[in-house]
Amino acid sequence: MSTELVSLDASKLAELIRTREVSPVEVVQAHLERIDAVDRRINAIVTVADDAIEAAKAAEAAVMAGRELGPLHGVPFTAKDAIDTAGVMTQRGSPIFKGRVPDTDATTVVRMKKAGGILLAKTNHPEFSFWIETDNLLSGRTLNPWNPDRTPGGSSGGESAAIAAGMSPIGLATDVAISIRGPAALTGVVGLKATHGRIPMTGIWPRVPRRFWHVGPIARSVRDVALAYSLLAGPDGADGFSTAPLQLDAGVGSSPGRPLRVGWLVDAFAPVDADVAATVRASAEALTSLGIAAEPVRIPVLEEINALELLWKLQVMETKPAFRKVTAGHEDKIFKHVQGVYDTPDTSIADFVDAEQKAEQLRDGFAAYFQRYDALICPVTTVPAHEHDAAEFDIDGQKVSSLHVMTATAPLSVTGLPGLSLRFGTSREGLPIGVQLVSPWMAESTILHLASLLEAVSPVRGLHPDMSRI
Template identity: 75%
Template sequence: MSTELFYQDATTLAQLIRTKEVSPVEVVQAHLDRISAVDPALNAVVAIADTALAAAKAAEAAVLNGEDVGPLHGVPFTVKDAIDTAGLLTQRGSPIFKGRVPDTDATTVARMKQAGGIVLAKTNIPEFSFWIETDNLLSGRTLNPWNLDRTPGGSSGGESAAIAAGMAPIGLSTDVAISIRGPAAHTGVMGLKATHGRIPMTGVWPREPRRFWHVGPMARTIRDLALTYSVLAGPDGADGYSTSPLGLDSGRTNTGGRALRVGWLVEPGFGAIDPEVAETVQVAAEALKSTGVIVEPARIPIIEEVNALELLWKIQAMETKPAFRKVTAGHEDKIFKHVQAVFDTPDTSIEDFVAAEQQIERIRDGFSQYFQRYDALLCPVTPVPAHGHDASEFVIGGETVSSLHIMDTTAPFSVTGLPALSMRFGTSYDGLPIGVQLVSPWLAESTILHLGSLLEQVSPVRDLHPDLSRLAVRA
């Protein structure tokens, strides 16, 4: 069992610990050993918690003493380096913050600990969490465990790579345009961006633009996403956007009443989509239909008319510049190219800024109309599977598009704050994971978690874990 612990999901590990079939010390040590074995080749982990084994011993004592334990008791988790961890480096992917150690935990970290989770390590990010790949001047580039020549995505690429490679069963990530869902898709794991505000952002940096930032879980199973979400969600009295109690959920399942109705969409509206990605979404639609869900092709006119990513960038660049300039002042030689690109972006006029805000309101209205007919949307997570490092453009169906196009399939659900779930459902011709995205109405996380569970049961994917035996690492 000890040699297989690093690929057990968190729910299984928690059960094994509660029933004394395995010790939290064994579990934590197995994951520390896994990090030691595979991370030198992947560079996903940027700091290891020196308190992890002590916490595991305390967790073991609690079980042996018959104490009441939380749902994640003794289970290790990793944390994206944008999220504060008390007593553990949180350097935000930048040499400007080298050596920074917070005094307090972010709300999400504190809640994971309260549920019995054990902080294991921090994972790599692009500088300030602001790019579609994970690379920076402080800790370098993270590689995709499925193919080292491909990116694990950004900005939660370190987190996704760590979970895919068995370095942790679950982890905490953030998302402003793609950063949970894209990396999850690139590495074959699962990620949940809940309704905006459902999970407090307290202790996460940067906060600008506040209306679009989310924090959420990554895992390898739907039930782990659901469990972690139940631990994380709910107001904390500090984040003014986090106001909805966890019990307020407008979602539906197939149990009782009418069957769920799901629309599936590849094109038009998201731009060019790789044929293998398009096929995976269609296969997922047919598979979901086989479970008793009503599934049919759909169109959403507003996303054919308005590009959400362009609107997000107009707002994001203006709102992040002041925060970024404040922390980089006097450290201009330590700024990586992607944050510099934010500074180099022309300012948005007040007229264009207001127009962008109004266009986003139109997108919200368009989705509200869509969800009058459907309980969920099934669509691509990314227009292409994991791409090469430093790609500036893609060729899709003969059309050349900017690498920023990778966010055109996720940005609409970020600017509107809709809950969206990313999960693997296919494999490319060259062995890379391909994901699908499930989107539900606001405050209806239970719907996409239910649909994700149905898809998980009928998934055609068999190679669940990357083959890391080829890496020059210790066994």
């Protein structure tokens, strides 16, 4: 039973709990045992919540008493260690914050608990959530459950690895350039970065550059991500970027009227690994076979503007002062990723203004595209899970920096567009490959609908990493 429980998604677990087929205590205990059994080989978990079993007992009592139950009643969830959790350490991937215990929960944690979720554990991430891999001086490196020689990505690599390995059914993560979508793709799970501001960032650090930061769910199924999104979205009265109520969703979803118009592209992010490109094409063909025509497209602005480059120019100027403030006097505790931020030359005012204007051009270019199409399919990462500490990639004989992995995710961070990562393929080395679904701002229902269609016909549905290999 324990093995079966850790393979189920959150929605199914909630159903079994509601119908009294399993108890919240059994579910939480099964996931704690799974953490015990496999995390020493992956290092995804930073802290286990001491009160998880007690919370499960209280949830079980509520079921037996016939009380009204939330949609995630009794279901365990995890949270990236950048997200505040009352009474449970939140150490931000740095020895500078070792032992830090917040007094209050982040808004997202409050909302998960209100839905009946039980905080199970906190997950690993790079120092200050600021790198494409998950490694830091405090809790070390997280490995990919599919192949320990490969990265689970960053910065939410601990969260995605925990879910892929069955240690958690659903969790909370953050994303500033790739950090939800990339790790989800590299570990074969589902991740959603909603429109910027849809889900409040209250209680999450770093606060800058908050105009690019997102928080969102990672899970094993599209329906779980959709459920979590419905629970998490909406203003909280504290985050000034979070103002739009969920009811304003502008997506067409599965509503009648006209067929969805979907475009797909790969070349704008070249070079792209051949297996990744093939997976994007396969997902477009799958939609077409379902009656939703997906055609190859071009978005000229993506060919004209390097979104990753301008995102970095904008972030450095806002991030450096914030990082220097908290690291002052702790220089011996700074890991290489934050040091890399410090070593980057400041952006000149002229370049900063130019980057801001190019960001506006990107938004305009996408707005023009979405006048003609309802969604876009493109890569998530330009390569499958790569080796740890890779400085560069060789893609079809072309050498590129490892930062190239963010080429297809950065445009959505700059513009605030929603993006969903869903596994739809496998590399020749047996590693997961995801596709990225993009919709207009405030139209998450469109990509959630498309993702559910693709999930149902996915050639990799039901595949899980073989933990015996690690």
